[in-house]
Amino acid sequence: MDIMLFVLITAFSFGAIVGSFLNVVILRLPNEGESIVFPASHCTSCMTNLRWYENIPILSFLALRGRCSHCREKISFQYPVVEMSMALLSTATVYQFGLSIATIGYFIFSAALLVIIWIDIYHQIIPDLISLPGIVLGFLFSLVSPVLSWQDSLIGILTGGGILYIIAFLYFLWRRVDGMGGGDIKLLAMIGAFLGWQSLPFVIFASSLTGTVVGLGAMIKQKKGAQTRIPFGPFLSVAALTYLFFQQEIILLYELYVNMAY
Incomplete structure (x- = not known):
């Protein structure tokens, strides 16, 4: 496999993983006093903790057909959209700036902007x-x-x-x-x-x-x-x-x- 292609695939996968964490930040940060680390990822409807295979970025949403496997409530499209968005931003950053300090800085910058977009849409803050x-x-x-x-x-x-x-x-x-x-x-x-x-x-x-x-x-x-x-x-x-x-x-x-x- 071409080295650059491998790097881009890695960047895409890493961005999707970070996007999964950003979903937690988007959901919990506006709520004062709520930790973005604890508790573990769970269904917001039935509060059941997610198994590891239910928390794979993008793929789990597709496999579950957009519904919680426990209570069958619909899962918000925000989750795969944020994960895919961060995956694409990560890939674009690596493609644009290569493996450099600029990539690290603009990866963080892109992640921050993505969180801001969704929080401002939901809460206007x-x-x-x-x-x-x-x-x-x-x-x-x-x-x-x-x-x-x-x-x-x-x-x-x-x-x-x-x-x-x-x-x-x-x-x-x-x-x-x-x-x-x-x-x-x-x-x-x-x-x-x-x-x-x-x-x-x-x-x-x-x-x-x-x-x-x-x-x-x-x-x-x-x-x-x-x-x-x-x-x-x-x-x-x-x-x-x-x-x-x-x-x-x-x-x-x-x-x-x-x-x-x-």
Whole structure:
């Protein structure tokens, strides 16, 4: 077997295993005081502990046909989706950066963003336990990273957090309501820490555009007089992951646009 293929298969398998753990984090972290280690994995309906062969990432869900083998309740599709997502992110990271310190840093970054996406969708919060250590870790990563300088990381932290803070402050002055949570501000600072300040224009533009499209769609579908609050964290996270893996293509498109405009 080709060595690179073996490495990618290993990365996929390891990512799926980590994704299984991330499901536990997504489920338990928002609940204050609940451990992400104990108790062991169990069915959330009947609370029966899972056997080892019922806890194999992706495969167990398929073998069980999406139902608990004990109580026959449906298993949330979140579990295989998160496992598959982390497996693909792990594979893409290794493919993009090879076996390097950059791969380790961006593997952790991708895992953090994946957790943030799901927690923000379910609870509309971005835990400080992820974003604040993520800011520090992103800057420390820049000190040893072959693809990111500490200066770009530091400017990314200050600019990322500062831009959204100013936007949130101006929106509050205009509408007298909070239009953006503090979690989004810390998240963008974390993104700036890992990707540098150069990523921020794309991340802000892409997340705002997709967020607006989804928001307009939700407004059209919602009942008259109802209010729909759409979390912004998932859009920021997806935009950051897009920039991470398609940075060169994004830069080429920007340069092509500039050349065509002038």
